[in-house]
Amino acid sequence: MNWLTNFVRPKIRALVQSKDVPENLWEKCPSCSAMVFHRELENNQRVCPHCSHHLRISAKRRLEMLLDDGAYDRVALPKPLSDPLKFRDNKRYTDRLRDAQNKTGETDAIMVASGHMGGHPIVVAVFDFSFMGGSMGIAVGQGLVTAAEAAIKAKAPLLVVPASGGARMQEGILSLMQMPRSVIAVEMVREAGLPYLVLITDPTTGGVTASFAMLGDIAIAEPGAIIGFAGPRVIEETIRETLPDGFQRSEYLLEHGMVDMVVDRRELRGTLIRLLTLIRQPAPPEAIALPVATTTARAKGKASNTNDPKHGAGTIDRKAAE
Numbered sequence: 387m388n389w390l391t392n393f394v395r396p397k398i399r400a401l402v403q404s405k406d407v408p409e410n411l412w413e414k415c416p417s418c419s420a421m422v423f424h425r426e427l428e429n430n431q432r433v434c435p436h437c438s439h440h441l442r443i444s445a446k447r448r449l450e451m452l453l454d455d456g457a458y459d460r461v462a463l464p465k466p467l468s469d470p471l472k473f474r475d476n477k478r479y480t481d482r483l484r485d486a487q488n489k490t491g492e493t494d495a496i497m498v499a500s501g502h503m504g505g506h507p508i509v510v511a512v513f514d515f516s517f518m519g520g521s522m523g524i525a526v527g528q529g530l531v532t533a534a535e536a537a538i539k540a541k542a543p544l545l546v547v548p549a550s551g552g553a554r555m556q557e558g559i560l561s562l563m564q565m566p567r568s569v570i571a572v573e574m575v576r577e578a579g580l581p582y583l584v585l586i587t588d589p590t591t592g593g594v595t596a597s598f599a600m601l602g603d604i605a606i607a608e609p610g611a612i613i614g615f616a617g618p619r620v621i622e623e624t625i626r627e628t629l630p631d632g633f634q635r636s637e638y639l640l641e642h643g644m645v646d647m648v649v650d651r652r653e654l655r656g657t658l659i660r661l662l663t664l665i666r667q668p669a670p671p672e673a674i675a676l677p678v679a680t681t682t683a684r685a686k687g688k689a690s691n692t693n694d695p696k697h698g699a700g701t702i703d704r705k706a707a708e
């Protein structure tokens with residue numbers, strides 16, 4: 387290193403690069419190859435206006451899209467051991483981690499936040515695929531456990547939005563241990579009597595599919611998302627057969643009963659709010675005719691129905707109905 391490389395070159399670079407123009411004003415749709423203006427794409431929630439292909443989005447953008455007014459509170463995640471195996475391939479794992487942290491501004495591939503959806507409190511855990519392929523290591527497992535605990539504390543439903551290539555190989559067996567760990571997190575939410583929803587996005591594969599991602603009380607998928615355990619090429623080579631069209635895509639899984647619904651990203655928020663309303667404020671038609679018998683049961687502590695004047699007067703909740 388000398389004066390030329392350390393001092394002169396950065397100065398020249400700074401002069402040559404203009405800062406005001408973003409690098410990519412146009413983005414190419416990976417599905418139909420159309421060039422889409424970035425603002426048009428953003429306004430359309432990163433869904434291609436020509437072919438409706440759903441492009442990948444960051445965890446932050448996902449939270450802003452889903453929650454009321456795009457507002458949320460971050461749930462602080464404990465800092466786990468980094469690089470427990472001192473792993474190194476052609477690069478040190480610590481260097482890979484640092485690069486991903488610099489690129490995304492996040493400490494790991496998961497973001498946990500609490501907020502409201504249609505007025506319902508909710509805890510959301512979102513994966514960021516741009517952070518080492520959304521891979522699940524100790525930090526992500528810890529994030530899922532923390533999200534479950536936050537949901538239980540707030541008596542709120544838990545929504546997890548995976549986008550992941552699976553377990554993080556740089557953490558070896560410790561990353562595989564996050565599979566049972568995340569299942570326990572889901573079980574905790576279930577035992578607390580709270581709904582657990584999963585919004586499967588592109589791609590959801592490997593150890594993530596094989597654990598919490600397929601355990602949702604309600605499983606929603608974005609159109610065209612790859613959902614599977616092993617990749618199609620590996621399966622084809624193993625079984626020596628050609629796989630059907632659309633194999634491992636959301637629509638294929640819907641047809642085969644693996645997910646409950648496939649919902650366009652632009653209708654996701656509305657759909658989720660409708661589901662939350664149905665789950666949290668059940669109002670069976672016959673219950674509306676029985677206003678008197680329910681008052682005491684509701685007054686005992688099920689306050690959620692009474693907040694809403696629309697549902698308050700004539701509704702009974704599940705407990706009261708039994």
Ligand SMILES: [Zn+2]
Pocket residue numbers: 415416417418419420434435436437438439
């Ligand atoms: Zn397209």
